[in-house]
Amino acid sequence: MELTMMMYIIPAMIMFGCGVYGFITRRNMIAILISLELMLNAVDINFAVFNRFLFPGQMEGMFFSLFAIGLAAAETALAIAIVINVYRAVRNVDIRQLTKMKF
Amino acid sequence: MESLGSIIAYFIIAIAIIVFSVLAVTSGKILRAATYLLFVLFATAGIYFQIGYEFLGAVQIAVYAGGIMVLFVFSILLTHKPGANAPRLANHKRWLGLSAALLGAGVCLYSLLSYGSFMMQKMPDNFSIDIHSIGQALLSTDKFGYLLPFEAISILLLACIIGGVVIARKR
Secondary structure (H helix, E strand, C coil), rough: CCCCCHHHHHHHHHHHHHHHHHHHHHHHHHHHHHHHHHHHHHHHHHHHHHHHHCCCCCCCHHHHHHHHHHHHHHHHHHHHHHHHHHHHHCCCCCCCHHHCCCC | CCCCHHHHHHHHHHHHHHHHHHHHHCCCHHHHHHHHHHHHHHHHHHHHCCCCCHHHHHHHHHHHHHHHHHHHHHHHHHHHHCCCCCCCCCCCCHHHHHHHHHHHHHHHHHHCCCCCCCHEEEECCCCCHHHHHHHHHHHCCCCCCCHHHHHHHHHHHHHHHHHHHHHHHHC
């Protein structure tokens, strides 16, 4: 039995599907952020796997994953700052209660 | 032909990814969802180690499992009441989410399968990527150099630090 490229793509695809499902169905802001991290992580796996299987002599996919991890860290820090600020304003992180920001 | 150990390791990692990512979006408690996300991130680092990107796996563990999970746990404990009587997370619009996820996964699977045997190729051998070449590529200005994105992401991180302080400060 051989480990083919498909066998690494399929778990990443399922992870991305779970992220989409959670992003639509969750109502808590931090839970939405967790789903977002799942989606970003699935994309990182795809970059690394395509790089390793198709162009093993180069490093483009690995650097894409590396920079995507850095961007995800920055984005999460800012999003959590916003969540804490929202919690301080309305004492809640439920998106149904966040109608004040609409105009 | 891979050794039996790597195939067993692959199946453990794949099943962990599938099970824990489903649990992370369906669990009713937010702290448990964050813990399942941590397991998914560790399994992803396992995939990186298995296909030979040790540096990427180390960064994944250090940044994701180390930094981002600490941020998540801190923010959860700052904004939620812990304990047994914490309000459960409710999922709404289940059918919309399920149909969007299944539709997207179906389109992806169809396009992957339409490539046929191209997707079934196995891992090329004689692969080695050392930390020296990673460092050279990260700081070179040649054709395959990454100095500009490296500097751009450092400015982005600085902007994020300032933005985080400005947003979250007490007024």
